[in-house]
Amino acid sequence: MNDLTALALPTVACRLPQNPTLSLVVPAFNEEECIVEALRKIDLAACRVVDCYEIIIVDDGSTDRTYELACTLCSVMPLRVIRFSRNFGKEQALMAGLQAANGQAVVTMDADGQEPLSALPVMFDHWRNGYKMAYAVLAHRRDETVVKKFLTKAFYNALNFGTDVAIPADARDFRLMDRRVVDAITSLTERNRFMKGLYGWVGFKSIAVPVQLSARQAGQSKFGFRRLSQLALTGVTSFTAWPLRVWTGIGTAVALLSLSYGIFLAGRTFLLGTDLPGWSTLAVGMLFLGGVQLVSIGVLGEYIARIFTDVNGRPGFIIDCVLSSVTGLQ
Ligand code: UDP
Ligand code: MG
Helix, strand or coil: CCCCCCCCCCCCCCCEEECEEEEEEEECCCCCCCHHHHHHHHHHHHHHCCCCCEEEECCCCCCCCHHHHHHHHCCCCEEEEEEEEEEEHHHHHHHHHHHHHCCCCCECCCCCCCCCCCHHHHHHHHHHHHCEEEEEEEECCCCHHHHHHHHHHHHHHHHHHCCCCCCCCCCEEEEEEEHHHHHHHCCCCCCCCHHHHHHHCCCEEEEEEEECCCCCCCCCCEEEEEEHHHHHHHHHHHCCHHHHHHHHHHHHHHHHHHHHHHHHHHHHHHCHHHHHEEEEEEEEHHHHEEEEEEEHHHHHHHHHHHHHHHHHCCCCEEEEEEEEEEEEEC
């Protein structure tokens, strides 16, 4: 299933099952203030739902004590801690966790305790009843600023415009996936991953579970404006080609307008003769067209950058080391 070499702790009480029913994948980046509490809560919630489970924490190149603190819990819960060689981003951490997971069902969730664990049994029941994916959706966005709500809406509109796959707005990375969904996602080779899009792209029978987020247990959100814009750009350029195609329409419209204006100018000159004024029209036209061309080249550049990173073949992440509870028979 995966090529991770697990190092076992010498003295551990807790055993890692070989064929767990459930794997819980938790990406974490500089979460030293929340990680222990969050893992304890996740462990408690998991053992209420299922007997045989594993927790996989992917330390996404933390510079604080996230990794060390997570490792201390290997003796008290069935835990695997994967450490990246540097920060590769949440999408890659999720992918590494999915690749490492052995469960028949896999749940992904954040390490900051924002997501309500009460949704876990609900998701699990949906899975037992035949759903291949159960994903949390925000019941409301009342706590967000007007600007963030507007930008999120604009992003999902842009993303869903002209695609065959509906990518649900307000869906979270907190979700339960059947083994077949996980295998489908991990078989995808692209490197610029936008997980929310991939979940939708692979298909399968899915159901939304409305949740309300609590405040972060501690620490700060890692997704500021810059990171969110990067993610949005990855999402749009991975799942839609309309930003490329739209320039054909704009180009045609501008060309037709210019032609009509040219005919009008020619007619006027023919009837009324020439006069010097008109340089401002020329200047504005040139500047406007220059701007339009630069924007369209920029859009091309974005797509070429995606192709470049996929073609150069570097892996999406590099694992530094893996520490786990002792592997045991079920
Ligand atoms: N995260 C990560 N790598 C990153 C940034 C974030 O693994 O580069 C993890 C983070 O530790 C948390 C989850 O992704 O477990 C969600 O991050 P955060 O809570 O900052 O995002 P928000 O909830 O504000 O969208
Ligand atoms: Mg959070």
